[in-house]
Amino acid sequence: MNPHDLDKDHELVDEGPMAFPVDRRDFLRSGAAGLFVLFFVDRAGALQEPARLPAGRQGYPTDFNAYLHVKADGRVTCLVGKIEMGQGVSTSLAQLLAEEMDVPLASVDIILGDTDLCPWDMGTFGSLSIRQFGPVLKDAAAEARSVLLLMAAERLQVPAERLTVKAGVVSDTADAKKSVTYAALTQGQRIERHLGSKPTLKPPASYSVVGKSAPRRDAIEKVTGRAKFAGDIVPPGGAVHARLLRPPAHGAVLGSVDTSAAEKMAGVRVVRDGDMVAVLHEHRDEADRALAAVKAEFMRNDPPVDDKTIFDHLVKAAPPPQTPAQGGTLATGEHASTVRVEHTWFDSYVAHAPMEPHAAVAAVEGGKVTVWAGTQTPFSLKNQVMQALKLPADKVRIITAYVGGGFGGKSASRQGVEAARLAVLTGKPVRVQWSREEEFFYDTFRPAAVI
Missing domain, CATH: 3.30.365.10 (Aldehyde oxidase/xanthine dehydrogenase, molybdopterin binding domain)
Incomplete structure (x- = not known):
């Protein structure tokens, strides 16, 4: 991205604010x-x-x-x-x-x-x-x-x-x-x-x-602090903050939810669409308070593996080994060596932990959804939004602002889809910015391995 990427005068075709249907x-x-x-x-x-x-x-x-x-x-x-x-x-x-x-x-x-x-x-x-x-x-x-x-x-x-x-x-x-x-x-x-x-x-x-x-x-x-990351983007008219109800464990399914207390809070709007439950407010802190007032019960199954059994599972589930190149024989090498080292390494799941949490801002104008997102894969995110909202390609635009680190973790851009869904449902620009807790729990992780 360069300093003019968010300006209108660098556009190759001037279509007016927030509408650039140029493939x-x-x-x-x-x-x-x-x-x-x-x-x-x-x-x-x-x-x-x-x-x-x-x-x-x-x-x-x-x-x-x-x-x-x-x-x-x-x-x-x-x-x-x-x-x-x-x-x-x-x-x-x-x-x-x-x-x-x-x-x-x-x-x-x-x-x-x-x-x-x-x-x-x-x-x-x-x-x-x-x-x-x-x-x-x-x-x-x-x-x-x-x-x-x-x-x-x-x-x-x-x-x-x-x-x-x-x-x-x-x-x-x-x-x-x-x-x-x-x-x-x-x-x-x-x-x-x-x-x-x-x-x-x-x-x-x-x-x-x-x-x-x-x-x-x-x-x-x-x-100088002037760089615009996804969470810094402010569309015309501003954007409301959205906080989403998250399951307490991976694989948990929402059983029941009571949003009545949140709905009584001043300025709070509750949105439910299928499995998505969100509270929206002009201020992030108030959205956090509203989310804390939501009461939910989740159905959860015991996972087949946990952090104590994952390595045994990986060893048992490992596919047959592949040999991309081969030369000499193992026996010859062992005989010629003076020192032989054998070891097994265990590599746990590790959070990517970028400095910038996942964030996205979405707005709808003229039937077209524009999403500003911190993503490593803008075109993949576009496809996800198209599928989630059942929109054609010319009705979805993804703009990637500066991204504050990704390390592969921002290849999955769930927050962009969440913001787009909420913007369409509410008719307002919506900002979804993960908390640090969400970042460490719901982000993708570097896979565990046994070497």
Whole structure:
């Protein structure tokens, strides 16, 4: 995310507040000028199989899933479904792009994690943003540079091999008076390129941006407290706080509930929808008080395993071992070794415990649900909201604000679905922000293991 991601003036199509129904094809059909380079991150590397997606869900695209745009003012924008959660991709991806295109780093915008603006992406996890997406972004940037050089050669009437680029200005090495900017080349033009064969990249020895220290784009906002995380988002008209009734144990089922005491509290609204019971108030503390007044009985079954028996269960339930590679023999190795170490390691379930608890704000306008969420998987959350509310893709938008740590735990984004359901049921913007207790009890955990 960059400082302009929540501003309206960076939008590629101005649809007014809280309504940006722009998917990747709609955007390309729009009248925006400039050079577009469309590219595709390898599906196998993204660990996604479209056949496993239920009917109606938004699946992996077959044409492209990221693109960069050289605008008529010379600015370069890359739109990708990744998110910024402190790992610095809003800065590092901009460096990769600026390097290959020979443009100033300050002229590069990285738009992240907005399902209306960015093409589909499986999510941000596994350290794949740079390792997997980075090389493809470099290829796309090099392709854009190549196209612009050919356009400059035609404009300046000189061979392309005589041209050089610095800070977005193409110059003739034989005649310094002959030059043209990227902005001038793209004005009034609309060029679309699909990244095909691998372009020629700059040699690392010539790098002037990559490998150099660059100010983090999120640094000033974060150290001054201006950075907006999901819980900080305030839609027009404000948002009410929602606290949800949670079961006392995993697998427990709600048997009965008495919300009469909460309903008598001033300013409290109680919402029940199937298994969801929520209390809403303008102030978080009052919502907490109302939730404490709700009386509920849950039916719970004794779990088949607990923290004392989990390791025995894992050993008994383990599938047959797999050998991905083999060489030599165990007997030979044991005979040749002077020291033999055998040990069993037990690794418990561990909470991800991010600094920022799970949070989401949802609002409905014109029949469209917009959710601002701290999530590692905005497009997966979009699918979940679509299914929960039975809405088509163009009626759901997920915007990922800054994410205060995830570590895999924010790949599941239940709070976003909860906020969306409540916003539709009440007709008001709703904020769902987990308490620290909820974070440690109801979040997903790193799996236990026996090694």
